[in-house]
Amino acid sequence: MTDSPHPYSDAYLELNKANWDERAPLHLASADYGVQRFVDDQNWLSHVVTFDRARLGDLSGLRAVHLQCHIGTDSISLARLGATVIGVDLSSVSIAGATELAQRAGTDVTFVEADVYSAVEVLGGERFDLVYTGIGALCWLPDIARWATTVASLLVPGGRLFIREGHPMLWAIDEDQPGALVVGYPYFEQVDPIIWDDSSTYVETDTPIQASVTHEWNHGLGEIITALFDAGLQLTALVEHTSVPWEALPGRMALDASGEWSLIDHPERLPLSYTLQAVKRA
Structure with missing residues (x-):
């Protein structure tokens, strides 16, 4: 990895990798991901890609890299929309599962093991x-400026970044305070990580995760946009949503017909996710 002015330790990589290595088989077996549908239906797309289908536009003939691809369901979906896709993830177990799933699903996707900050080097420029x-x-990334520089290095001039992400306001809410929306965690990026010790994951499973300690960071929306601008990208679209594809605040959300979760009580109070697009300036 290259030098960074951000004084974090690379120890987070091993902790988070061990956690995701355990999550991958649980997610592959989960009804929440429904991987068999990708095998049974050549036109099946992931929920996340379907949500932004109109915003993605025509991907025919585009060369795409999917960073932090996990078990590959979104990568396969992008390929089914016409892109030539490389999926990148730090978890070797996720990469193995994604590769097998793509083969079973009859969709041509290449998967490569690498953490985000090493992607430019591992992909050979x-x-x-x-x-x-x-x-x-x-x-899962400690330094949003370094992420933005990586994105810029991976794009051709005029190339596009497309991201849908949980809103940093959502990440700042303490979900263990059911009586109110309490901002209990940092909104802005901090040097020190938020350290979690949680043996569960976000799908239904009876199997506890042994590598339960993870390190995470929040990044404010302004920090993300500024980092992209400083890295040579121009923001072209930003839409904030009142929904997310999982029950982020248990007991306070309702599932709609599209498979998205929103606050039951006054959903207009809190942005839960966003879709951002930017292009690399020539």
């Missing part, structure tokens, strides 16, 4: 028309 990142990814 290859440049892409599209960098895609799905929901629940940026919180």
